[in-house]
Amino acid sequence: xxxxxxxxxxxxxxxxxxxxxxxxxxxxxxxxxxxxxxxxxxxxxxxxxxxxxxxxxxxxxxxxxxxxxxxxxxxxxxxxxxxxxxxxxxxxxxxxxxxxxxxxxxxxxxxxxxxxxxxxxxxxxxxxxxxxxxxxxxxxxxxxxxxxxxxxxx
Amino acid sequence: xxxxxxxxxxxxxxxxxxxxxxxxxxxxxxxxxxxxxxxxxxxxxxxxxxxxxxxxxxxxxxxxxxxxxxxxxxxxxxxxxxxxxxxxxxxxxxxxxxxxxxxxxxxxxxxxxxxxxxxxxxxxxxxxxxxxxxxxxxxxxxxxxxxxxxxxxxxxxxxxxxxxxxxxxxxxxxxxxxxxxxxxxxxxxxxxxxxxxxxxxxxxxxxxxxxxxxxxxxxxxxxxxxxxxxxxxxxxxxxxxxxxxxxxxxxxxxxxxxxxxxxxxxxxxxxxxxxxxxxxxxxxxxxxxxxxxxxxxxxxxxxxxxxxxxxxxxxxxxxxxxxxxxxxxxxxxxxxxxxxxxxxxxxxxxxxxxxxxxxxxxxxxxxxxxxxxxxxxxxxxxxxxxxxxxxxxxxxxxxxxxxxxxxxxxxxxxxxxxxxxxxxxxxxxxxxxxxxxxxxxxxxxxxxxxxxxxxxxxxxxxxxxxxxxxxxxxxxxxxxxxxxxxxxxxxxxxxxxxxxxxxxxxxxxxxxxxxxxxxxxxxxxxxxxxxxxxxxxxxxxxxxxxxxx
Numbered sequence: 001x002x003x004x005x006x007x008x009x010x011x012x013x014x015x016x017x018x019x020x021x022x023x024x025x026x027x028x029x030x031x032x033x034x035x036x037x038x039x040x041x042x043x044x045x046x047x048x049x050x051x052x053x054x055x056x057x058x059x060x061x062x063x064x065x066x067x068x069x070x071x072x073x074x075x076x077x078x079x080x081x082x083x084x085x086x087x088x089x090x091x092x093x094x095x096x097x098x099x100x101x102x103x104x105x106x107x108x109x110x111x112x113x114x115x116x117x118x119x120x121x122x123x124x125x126x127x128x129x130x131x132x133x134x135x136x137x138x139x140x141x142x143x144x145x146x147x148x149x150x151x152x153x154x
Numbered sequence: 155x156x157x158x159x160x161x162x163x164x165x166x167x168x169x170x171x172x173x174x175x176x177x178x179x180x181x182x183x184x185x186x187x188x189x190x191x192x193x194x195x196x197x198x199x200x201x202x203x204x205x206x207x208x209x210x211x212x213x214x215x216x217x218x219x220x221x222x223x224x225x226x227x228x229x230x231x232x233x234x235x236x237x238x239x240x241x242x243x244x245x246x247x248x249x250x251x252x253x254x255x256x257x258x259x260x261x262x263x264x265x266x267x268x269x270x271x272x273x274x275x276x277x278x279x280x281x282x283x284x285x286x287x288x289x290x291x292x293x294x295x296x297x298x299x300x301x302x303x304x305x306x307x308x309x310x311x312x313x314x315x316x317x318x319x320x321x322x323x324x325x326x327x328x329x330x331x332x333x334x335x336x337x338x339x340x341x342x343x344x345x346x347x348x349x350x351x352x353x354x355x356x357x358x359x360x361x362x363x364x365x366x367x368x369x370x371x372x373x374x375x376x377x378x379x380x381x382x383x384x385x386x387x388x389x390x391x392x393x394x395x396x397x398x399x400x401x402x403x404x405x406x407x408x409x410x411x412x413x414x415x416x417x418x419x420x421x422x423x424x425x426x427x428x429x430x431x432x433x434x435x436x437x438x439x440x441x442x443x444x445x446x447x448x449x450x451x452x453x454x455x456x457x458x459x460x461x462x463x464x465x466x467x468x469x470x471x472x473x474x475x476x477x478x479x480x481x482x483x484x485x486x487x488x489x490x491x492x493x494x495x496x497x498x499x500x501x502x503x504x505x506x507x508x509x510x511x512x513x514x515x516x517x518x519x520x521x522x523x524x525x526x527x528x529x530x531x532x533x534x535x536x537x538x539x540x541x542x543x544x545x546x547x548x549x550x551x552x553x554x555x556x557x558x559x560x561x562x563x564x565x566x567x568x569x570x571x572x573x574x575x576x577x578x579x580x581x582x583x584x585x586x587x588x589x590x591x592x593x594x595x596x597x598x599x600x601x602x603x604x605x606x607x608x609x610x611x612x613x614x615x616x617x618x619x620x621x622x623x624x625x626x627x628x629x630x631x632x633x634x635x636x637x638x639x640x641x642x643x644x645x646x647x648x649x650x651x652x653x654x655x656x657x658x659x660x661x662x663x664x665x666x667x668x669x670x671x672x673x674x675x676x677x678x679x680x681x682x683x684x685x686x687x688x689x690x691x692x693x694x695x696x697x698x699x700x701x702x703x
Contacts, residue, residue, distance in 0.1 A: 054696030055412040055703070056437040086435035087457055121435050127630035128700035135700065 002130050004113040004137040010148040011105040014098045017148045018073050021098060021109075024066040027077065030143040032136060036064070049081060053125050053132055058083045060090060073098040088119040109144065113137060157283045160317040161308065162187035164290035165249070167323045170220045172196060172211065172578060173249075175204035178224020180251015180262075180310050185222065196578065196607060199599040201228050205235035205248060206571025206597075207578070209303075210536075212244040214556055214576035216365060218297045219244065225251035225310060226262030229269060232305075234565055236273035239303040241562035246303035247293045252279070254311035270305040279307045283315035287323055295326040335449040337467035337475050344463055345422075345445045346479040352420035354490055355381035358403050358432070359469075361388045362425020362448060366469035369393055372424060374477050380489015382414060386426045390537075390547065391557040398491045400499060404432040405693050406547040409703055410502035414495070418442045422476075423461070425449075425469040430456040447472035503551065507695075507703070509688040514660050518542065518616055518685040522549035522588070524662050525614065528669055529586055534558070536573035536611075538589030540566045541622025544691025546588040556580060567596030570613065574604055577611050584610040584676035591617040591642050594680070598648065601678065605653045610676035612669070615645050618687045626690060630698035645682035654678035 010017060020026050028036040028047060037046035044065040051058050062081030069075060074097035082089045094113035101108055115133050122129065161184055165173075170188075174196045177185055185195055198204040201223040208219030223229050229250045239246050253260035270277035276296045280289035293306040349355060357376055359368070373396055376383050383396050384403040393399055400411040407415065415438045422445045426432065433439060433456045446453060446461035449468050455461060465472050480486075511517050522545050529535075534556035537546045547559055558576060560569040573587045594615040604611060618625075624638040649656030657668035659681055668681050695701040 052702055053700065055409045056434050056696075057416065057440065058437060059440065083437075085440055085457070086437050088435075120430065121437075125697050125700070127627065128697045131630075131700035 002115045002117070002133045004111070004115070004134055006111045006137055006141050008109040008111065008141045008145050009101070009105045010107050010109070010145045012107055012148045014073060014100040014107045017098045017107045017109065020144075020147050021075065021096065022068055022070075024064070026147060027066060028064065030140050030147060032139050032143070047079070047081075051132065051136070053121070053128060058086060058088055058121070060088075083121075086119065086121045088117060088121040090115060090117045092116070107148070111137070111141065155317045156183070156187075156313070157286050157315045157317045158183040158313040159187045160286050160323075161249075161290060161313065162191050162193070164287055164323045165220065166191045166193060167325045168290065168294045169217060169325070169327075173220045173222055174198060174207035174211070174575060175222035175249075176201045176224070176228060178228045178251060180225035180228065180308075181222045181249060182224075183313055184249060184308070196603065198603045200597065201231035202233070202235040203571040203597050203600045203603070205232045205239065205246070205303075206568050207575030208246050208248070209235060209239040209242060209244045210558075210572030210575030210577075211579035212239070212246055212575075213242060213558060213572065214579040217245070218294055219246045219575060219579075220249065221246065222249040223251070224262075225253050225266075226264040229264060229266055229305070233269075233273055234563070235568065235571070236270070236275045236303055236305070238563045238565060238568045240274035243301045244303060245297040245301050247297050248275075248303065248305050250305055250307050251313075252307040252309040255309045256311055266305060266307045270307075273305075276300065276302055276304040277307065278304055280309065280312060283312045283317070286317065291324065291326050291329075295330065298326055298330060334468045334471055335466060337447070337465050337472045339475075341463070341465045342472075342475045342479050345447075345465055345476055346483065346485070348420055348443060348445055348463055349379055349422065349476070350480065350483065350485045352379065352489070354418050355379050355420045355422065356384055356400075356403075356415060356418045356490075357381045357422045357424065358384045358386065358426050358428065359389050359392060359424050360386040360426025363469040363473075364389050364392050364425065366425060366471075368424060368470035368473050371470055371473040371477055375422070375473050375480075377491070378477065378480055378486050380487045380491050381422065382418075382490050382495070384411065384415065386432050387547065387559050387561060389426070390559050391551060391553050394551060394553045397496060398499070400502070401551070402547065403438060404434060406544070407438070408502045408548065408692070410498050412438065414490070414498070416440060420445065423447065424473055427453060428455045432456070447476075503549065505692060505703075509686065509690075511686045511688060515618070515684045515686040516661055516665075517689055518545045519549060519689060521616070521662055521665060521683060521685065522546055524666065525586070525588075525669065526550045526552050528666060530673070532583075534576070534580065534583055534585035536560075536569055536576065536585060536587040538566065538569035538587065538593045539564065540590045540593055541618075541626065541691060541694065542588065542590040542616040544693045545616070548692060550588070555583070556585070566590065566593040569593065570597050571600065573611055574600075574609050577609050578607070582610055584612075586612045586614060588614050588616065590622055591615055591619060591645075592621050592640070594645060595642060598645070601649060601652050601654060601680065604678035609678050611678060612672045612676070613680045614665075615680055615682050616685045617642060617645065617682050618685050620687060625687065626694050626698050642682075645680050649678070649680035654680070656680045656682070658682045658684070660684045
């Protein structure tokens with residue numbers, strides 16, 4: 001299990017940040033290599049995600065469910081996917097929340113994520129996958145911060 | 155005549171000229187008879203090393219290697235070497251003594267059938283003295299036709315029985331038909347249809363292509379179809395003189411090669427199993443269609459898949475037929491054999507990542523490049539497994555009569571025995587072995603064997619004083635690496651103590667000097683090269699650190 005804890009601070013109001021995060025396509029757009037597909041009856045989305053493990057690319061066909069808690073300005077993203085070539089599977093669960101801050105920057109977004117990769121490739125790529133996922137999460141935070149018109153705090 | 159004498163005659167008739175192993179009371183009379191029959195015995199210090207040597211002999215000569223061990227504890231020493239030989243598809247016969255049939259409670263009693271099964275080897279037992287001929291013939295028949303190791307188990311007491319049959323021994327070769335598997339015409343037409351539509355083809359050649367002598371046909375097919383040429387690890391450096399040769403397909407591919415392979419639309423695999431490592435679980439060829447040429451009835455690819463088009467054929471015959479069909483169609487294209495690709499390949503081998511090198515050690519990358527350049531191309535190359543293989547399998551690029559990487563069964567320490575066997579099998583042609591310190595130490599007792607038989611093998615021990623694979627895995631997990639660090643003595647001095655030659659080197663210039671001395675008079679030698687732990691191989695940087703390199 002790969003665990004990620006990130007906190008992004010952006011110089012936009014919580015309302016402005018929430019406006020972006022409450023759009024699933026905007027959230028998925030922040031994940032490098034991910035493309036949102038059709039909405040399903042259960043409210044989930046099909047998606048495609050290409051991840052580079054070293055110089056090799058793994059293309060996952062995924063299902064993504066984004067759930068929102070409007071009053072608390074929080075949400076969760078659960079996704080699972082499979083790569084048709086290598087048979088690699090992943091499941092991930094991410095929680096995020098938009099918090100207002102008195103001092104600038106105006107908003108903070110704590111993100112917690114857990115990701116599990118299974119299949120033969122998982123053993124082959126070993127700790128490299130860990131680093132790739134963590135780098136992707138940092139990338140997600142940076143893109144989100146950029147979308148919100150701010151910058152990710154260190 | 156005793157049965158053990160008949161058994162020796164049978165081995166000789168099967169073409170056995172050299173046996174590797176260790177004497178015990180379960181095989182000593184057979185060895186005695188072998189000696190009288192002119193079969194050369196290479197007495198080793200560990201039975202597993204003997205089997206490793208027979209494995210190397212088999213890989214180099216493509217004839218069954220023969221090793222021997224006594225019953226029970228002698229036989230169990232063969233375990234790792236047996237599995238390694240099985241994974242290498244090496245034809246081998248291991249003559250193993252077995253406890254007397256009349257004594258179930260014999261101290262060295264062992265269920266050798268179960269042992270062979272666990273070691274992925276075939277098992278043949280001489281059940282009665284009268285079955286001596288049949289047992290030997292069957293063992294060699296399996297080794298030759300299935301290309302795998304066979305444990306021939308011969309009870310000690312049965313070896314002492316009288317043999318009174320004067321019928322000449324019929325070797326297994328007398329019942330194995332010699333024919334080349336030729337391709338079906340319509341299968342070739344379909345392959346030509348696919349290949350003539352390809353825009354970005356690549357030909358991946360393996361040991362099967364090499365052994366079938368398909369080199370010229372593969373070159374011609376690549377030139378006609380505009381294909382790049384890549385090899386499996388086991389066919390490393392074969393056809394490397396082709397200017398569009400991109401090296402190994404798989405774990406030891408360069409980043410440039412991975413980019414080109416990933417962009418391929420048709421893969422022609424010749425005598426290559428296309429296993430998970432060659433295809434990187436299939437990810438190296440996400441869009442490609444596969445044409446697979448192999449003499450077996452069928453070969454399952456990585457991930458339990460089959461090729462889009464399978465042509466059952468000997469490699470050379472299959473590629474020749476494909477060339478003929480494409481010639482008939484007047485098909486020829488430039489494909490990927492362009493100046494742009496050539497330019498990409500020109501710098502594909504450079505790894506310029508900067509590392510701080512610890513004092514008293516050297517960067518293994520320039521070491522490999524220097525040795526590939528310095529050691530003449532008529533000197534054979536053997537490559538061990540483990541961390542160091544990530545340097546050597548990529549950076550040694552010259553064509554040599556024998557280039558033999560290891561990696562079967564993922565074990566360390568097995569390449570020194572294989573190299574010795576292959577050197578003996580090749581008529582004592584000088585060779586070098588690139589290996590790590592843990593591998594070298596594992597069977598260093600048999601450097602004594604190298605000295606006794608004056609084997610012209612130079613072992614470069616790339617000594618970083620640790621278990622390389624584990625060191626980098628621990629480091630990537632932010633764990634203390636100390637438990638993987640094991641210092642060694644000066645292995646050059648150890649080699650000298652055994653009666654061979656040796657040197658301890660900490661600079662490339664020192665290595666060059668020691669190499670020049672060996673080249674002037676090849677013999678058994680170890681050069682203990684102290685290499686940096688800071689430098690991480692490309693494959694490890696990918697798998698352990700997730701780097702796009």
